[in-house]
Amino acid sequence: MANYDVNPKKKKYTKWLLIALASILLIGSLGLIALFPKATSTLEEIHEPLTRQVSAKRPEKIVLEEKEPLSILLLGVDERENDKGRSDTIVVLTVNPSAQSIKMVSIPRDTYTEIADMGKYDKINHAFAFGGTEMSLETVEHLLDIPIDYVMQINMEGFKDIIDALGGITVYNEFAFDGFSEGEILLSGEDALDYVRMRKEDPDGDFGRQNRQKQVLKSVLAKTASANTLFNYSKIMDALGDNVKTNMSFSEMMDVQSNYRSAINSIEQLNFERGSGEIINGIWYYRMDDGELAEVQNLLKEHLEME
8 A cells, every 4th residue: 555644743734625625615604605695706706617528537427416426626826927837736635425535635746747638748737837727637637547527726826815815824834944933923925925835945845845835725724714704805705706716616516515515524645655756858857656656546546436
């Protein structure tokens, strides 16, 4: 079996994922949507359908009302001027409401893999630059050999607007770097971007940056759940509308909120740890271990109840 990380210090970050889906898309609950009509219009605004209707790996669309297992791709995108940008955060969730569990896997952005529809190998985060959300989705599908039902894209540059609308966030920094002191620190939106983007000074490299990204998101979501957030409600809705896109429709969001919430009771994080770095034509790539990749693929397929 793959060596999955059970370190409590890292495991504390896992629950942000489904909470992110529920909190960012549903603003925490149906109650808030009823209280604030603007939430409904924002959720409709962030809906961006895919060109395809279903995945080639699962030709029939899942039925949410029947609580069929589903998969979600979360993309944290670093958008740039005159450039589509790169997907700096790539996380896949499989959600099985019958088993009341979630499996989550974070894919290193430098992973060397085949880019869908291009017939070439490159870093997986370049798929977004080449073909946007849909090419990223199909590339991840090919790598993990599972269908992806829904995708949620967050503009990381615009994410600072959400943090500023919340009045900043507090995180616990494990070690001092680049002006950030060790211990509990208050971050503005701009600070938070600098905090999560640092990689060279982190002994864990890209994996350390992934943990800081999850830490910031967890803090954001905790603050959105507080009563004080209601005072900045309009600003938060505007920030979400400008920076979040998903192919999940409003009605599908409601179905997920109603039928899949129990899955948050058990969240297992799967990590790619047995791969290695490799220089190809002067560029550094992360090469996954084939055996570990196969183990993760099988676990996700089993969780999705694929034959």
